[in-house]
Amino acid sequence: MGYSGARGGIDAIEAAEKLVRRKRLNADCEWVSPQQIVGRFRLAVDRVMGEAGIWDEELTAIAIRQAEGDLIEAVHLLRSYKSTLPRFAYSKPTDADELQVVRRIVPAFRNPPGPQLLGRTTDYTGRLLELTSEQAGQEESMLLASLALTDDQESLEPTTSDEDTQPRRLLETLREMDLLVDRRREDDPEPFDITRTPARPPASRSARLSSMARAETGALVNQWYRNILGPDGYLHEVTLGEVRHGYLALRIEHPLTGNTISIGTVRVTEVEAIEDLNGIDEQRDRFDIGYGLCLGHNEKKAIAMANLDIACHRDAGRSQLEQSLLLTTDGLESSGFLEHLKLPHYVTFRSMVERKIAVRESKNRERSS
Amino acid sequence: MSAQPIAISRDRRAELLAAAQPEAIQQLASRALELSSVSDSLVVTKAPETGLIMMQVREPVCKERFYLAEVVATRAEVLLHDQTGWAIRMGTDRPTALGAAILDAICEVPTDEFVEYVELHRSIAELCAQTIDDQAEAKAAEWNEISKTIVNFEALE
Amino acid sequence: MTDLLDKLGAEHEHQQFGILDEYSKREIRRAILTAVAVPGYQVPFGSREMPVARGWGSGGLQLTLAVISPSDVIKVIDQGDDQGVNAVNLRRLIVQSTKVQETTTASDASIVQSRHRIPEDGLDEQHILILQVPVPEPLRGVERDMRELSRMHAEADYSKMWVSLYEDKVRNGVITQTTGYPCLVNDRYVIATTPIPRWDIPRLDQAPFLTLFGAGREKRIYAVPPYTTVTPLTFEDVPFEVEHTPGASCSQCGSNKTFLVEIPGPASRWVCSDTDWCERNSGKTQ
Numbered sequence: 001m002g003y004s005g006a007r008g009g010i011d012a013i014e015a016a017e018k019l020v021r022r023k024r025l026n027a028d029c030e031w032v033s034p035q036q037i038v039g040r041f042r043l044a045v046d047r048v049m050g051e052a053g054i055w056d057e058e059l060t061a062i063a064i065r066q067a068e069g070d071l072i073e074a075v076h077l078l079r080s081y082k083s084t085l086p087r088f089a090y091s092k093p094t095d096a097d098e099l100q101v102v103r104r105i106v107p108a109f110r111n112p113p114g115p116q117l118l119g120r121t122t123d124y125t126g127r128l129l130e131l132t133s134e135q136a137g138q139e140e141s142m143l144l145a146s147l148a149l150t151d152d153q154e155s156l157e158p159t160t161s162d163e164d165t166q167p168r169r170l171l172e173t174l175r176e177m178d179l180l181v182d183r184r185r186e187d188d189p190e191p192f193d194i195t196r197t198p199a200r201p202p203a204s205r206s207a208r209l210s211s212m213a214r215a216e217t218g219a220l221v222n223q224w225y226r227n228i229l230g231p232d233g234y235l236h237e238v239t240l241g242e243v244r245h246g247y248l249a250l251r252i253e254h255p256l257t258g259n260t261i262s263i264g265t266v267r268v269t270e271v272e273a274i275e276d277l278n279g280i281d282e283q284r285d286r287f288d289i290g291y292g293l294c295l296g297h298n299e300k301k302a303i304a305m306a307n308l309d310i311a312c313h314r315d316a317g318r319s320q321l322e323q324s325l326l327l328t329t330d331g332l333e334s335s336g337f338l339e340h341l342k343l344p345h346y347v348t349f350r351s352m353v354e355r356k357i358a359v360r361e362s363k364n365r366e367r368s369s
Numbered sequence: 370m371s372a373q374p375i376a377i378s379r380d381r382r383a384e385l386l387a388a389a390q391p392e393a394i395q396q397l398a399s400r401a402l403e404l405s406s407v408s409d410s411l412v413v414t415k416a417p418e419t420g421l422i423m424m425q426v427r428e429p430v431c432k433e434r435f436y437l438a439e440v441v442a443t444r445a446e447v448l449l450h451d452q453t454g455w456a457i458r459m460g461t462d463r464p465t466a467l468g469a470a471i472l473d474a475i476c477e478v479p480t481d482e483f484v485e486y487v488e489l490h491r492s493i494a495e496l497c498a499q500t501i502d503d504q505a506e507a508k509a510a511e512w513n514e515i516s517k518t519i520v521n522f523e524a525l526e
Numbered sequence: 527m528t529d530l531l532d533k534l535g536a537e538h539e540h541q542q543f544g545i546l547d548e549y550s551k552r553e554i555r556r557a558i559l560t561a562v563a564v565p566g567y568q569v570p571f572g573s574r575e576m577p578v579a580r581g582w583g584s585g586g587l588q589l590t591l592a593v594i595s596p597s598d599v600i601k602v603i604d605q606g607d608d609q610g611v612n613a614v615n616l617r618r619l620i621v622q623s624t625k626v627q628e629t630t631t632a633s634d635a636s637i638v639q640s641r642h643r644i645p646e647d648g649l650d651e652q653h654i655l656i657l658q659v660p661v662p663e664p665l666r667g668v669e670r671d672m673r674e675l676s677r678m679h680a681e682a683d684y685s686k687m688w689v690s691l692y693e694d695k696v697r698n699g700v701i702t703q704t705t706g707y708p709c710l711v712n713d714r715y716v717i718a719t720t721p722i723p724r725w726d727i728p729r730l731d732q733a734p735f736l737t738l739f740g741a742g743r744e745k746r747i748y749a750v751p752p753y754t755t756v757t758p759l760t761f762e763d764v765p766f767e768v769e770h771t772p773g774a775s776c777s778q779c780g781s782n783k784t785f786l787v788e789i790p791g792p793a794s795r796w797v798c799s800d801t802d803w804c805e806r807n808s809g810k811t812q
Contacts, residue, residue, distance in 0.1 A: 009609040009610065010614045010618070050438070053438040054439050054440075054441060055424070055439070055441065056441035076575070083545065083576060085419060085547065086421070087420060087422075088420040088444065089423070090422070091422050091423065091424045091425045091440075093427045094424070094425065103515075118520065119515055119518055164516070171429055189433065191434045191436050192435075193572075194436070195423070195436075195439070196572035197572055200570070202673060210436045252422060254379070255455060256379070256453060256455055259380045261381075263458065263459060264388060264458075266440060289430045291430045293428065317673075320670065323672050332575060332579070332580055333743045336743060337580055337743055343582065343612050343641075344604060344610055344611070345605075345642075347606065347721075347722075347785070350788060350799075351721075351724065352705075355704050359699060363699060366699060399530060413534055463532070464531035
């Protein structure tokens with residue numbers, strides 16, 4: 001009998017499980033600690049945290065290790081872990097203006113208010129595979145470590161200013177130049193919680209932002225590119241106002257004092273995308289802004305998100321872009337459903353075979369009559 | 370290298386105990402537990418529990434709030450001589466969350482009744498001050514590296 | 527030092543019954559109640575991520591974990607088979623996290639979770655049948671836009687579905703819909719009958735047991751309560767046809783009154799897809 005009809009399915013499953021575990025734990029190389037994964041594969045960790053919709057670097061590193069580097073699988077491990085945890089609270093809203101940047105660029109102006117702070121980027125570095133020997137690499141690593149120690153001896157002058165770490169966003173400048181459509185709301189609607197209620201079109205913007213913030217990076221990039229070069233074309237290219245990476249404070253209510261306290265920070269990537277409104281009914285003398293914000297350092301995702309945010313707003317339900325964003329960009333859902341095709345389907349297939357024969361017999365009857 | 374103790378509000382203390390080094394918290398809490406007036410009367414009212422906080426952000430375009438993602442945190446609550454101690458920390462470190470809650474409770478116990486807590490209060494205040502220093506130092510060190518990557522336009526002209 | 531704090535904390539820990547936290551279970555139960563109150567209506571729910579992938583029974587698993595209690599007895603099948611790899615995996619998760627009793631005999635179970643089949647016998651008023659649903663929307667083949675789909679359900683406007691069935695019949699001589707055959711529930715809502723084979727459809731109609739449908743990925747729950755009318759969509763002069771292969775009978779128990787699946791090969795043969803039914807009836811028939 002086939003793999004599903006076989007007695008002793010449990011033995012095979014357990015043996016497969018053991019095999020994976022044994023090969024994973026007893027790989028013929030050195031052990032990898034979660035700290036190493038956070039320290040050396042930070043962008044993978046950030047990406048997984050964003051797609052899982054959960055901030056915890058150490059748990060994420062453990063998940064990536066357990067998933068043997070399959071990032072979607074790591075997302076799955078974290079999301080299902082999340083299902084076992086209680087929800088303590090909704091945080092107090094953090095204003096994105098408070099972002100403490102460690103990287104900030106403004107492509108729309110050469111010399112914007114605030115710094116063009118490149119930060120930790122490889123954007124302008126030639127992508128050359130470094131084929132230094134392992135020994136040379138480790139020696140350099142040790143040398144850098146000792147240099148860092150001497151650096152510490154130097155007095156660290158407080159060279160930072162708020163203007164540098166919390167620069168005004170370009171959006172404010174554009175508003176002052178009276179170049180922006182003003183979409184600021186006064187009614188402060190309650191955000192939509194996609195983890196509690198499934199978001200379906202037509203949905204609120206907060207539902208779209210949440211969905212994109214935890215979408216799979218590749219799915220969002222593809223949605224974007226499909227609209228640039230593919231058959232959909234609901235968006236056109238934007239000019240980036242802000243690309244930022246930095247810290248946002250997490251605040252909650254102290255249960256005993258009732259006051260708001262900050263219990264730490266998360267790192268996020270934030271993007272403002274300036275849209276040249278070129279529709280017939282649109283304000284041709286103004287710009288509008290799309291917004292992207294996701295956990296960790298993940299610029300591709302935040303840029304795609306910002307561009308799709310404004311595209312979806314402009315589309316205003318005319319196309320099915322919103323449905324695509326809300327329903328097809330979750331990595332767990334798409335890859336889970338794809339992989340379910342590996343499950344036994346012999347009951348449905350038998351039914352299909354029976355209909356094929358029924359159609360054939362019907363045609364034969366037609367021909368013979 | 371202990372920092373000068375500082376007087377701080379309960380709210381600020383919670384923030385700093387959420388950020389302080391785990392080893393330092395555990396060490397102080399363990400020291401406190403060596404006192405019989407702590408260990409005998411301490412009641413763990415809420416054992417350390419790991420859960421999620423849904424992070425809410427207000428975005429700048431429409432000034433709308435939305436939920437960004439959930440943050441893993443661990444919280445604990447204790448009762449010591451009728452005083453509630455509470456703590457929450459990001460992450461899954463249960464002993465440290467419990468330790469922080471114990472330290473929070475100790476700070477609430479009046480020292481005129483429990484003179485032996487004077488020393489503990491001082492150490493906790495030191496820990497808080499140390500945490501403030503650590504945070505400032507970490508930020509300065511990060512900026513020291515990053516600020517070199519600011520594009521200097523004058524130089525280009 | 528750490529030991530002391532660990533110990534203090536650990537004394538107060540408790541074990542979570544059935545993976546999901548209690549708030550999530552309550553929420554799913556509320557959705558189930560709505561589903562039972564409005565038969566066939568797809569109730570949205572905040573589907574949680576489970577330790578099985580989306581599309582692998584995460585919806586069915588959430589339903590089971592939301593309704594299960596320590597005194598329940600669970601049967602889990604996939605394609606009718608208790609030993610199917612996915613059935614084994616799901617049963618293991620359920621039993622490990624709840625410590626409930628398991629069985630392969632439908633009549634001994636109180637909850638039956640299944641993918642693609644309804645057990646051939648044994649289900650009665652005391653049973654809950656939980657079906658895993660990959661695609662809950664019966665109209666997706668005729669309409670893609672979700673806003674339009676919700677209008678169609680709200681107004682019971684199933685005209686596009688009827689047209690598509692008519693075209694199918696005209697073009698192909700038969701209605702070619704295979705499994706998951708669209709059915710009208712309680713004369714109101716059209717549902718996707720998971721993909722259970724057509725064979726199982728008549729057994730849903732006026733069934734004494736409660737059937738819950740869980741679509742985890744699409745975040746929908748719907749129900750066919752006990753003694754509810756379930757009518758397959760077909761025309762007056764086109765009788766609804768269940769799977770049938772003339773002359774086929776189970777090579778193990780001899781049955782020709784059960785849903786059979788083919789084992790292909792030079793000497794192709796048939797077996798019951800409900801392996802437990804087959805085992806119990808081997809040697810009885812014929």
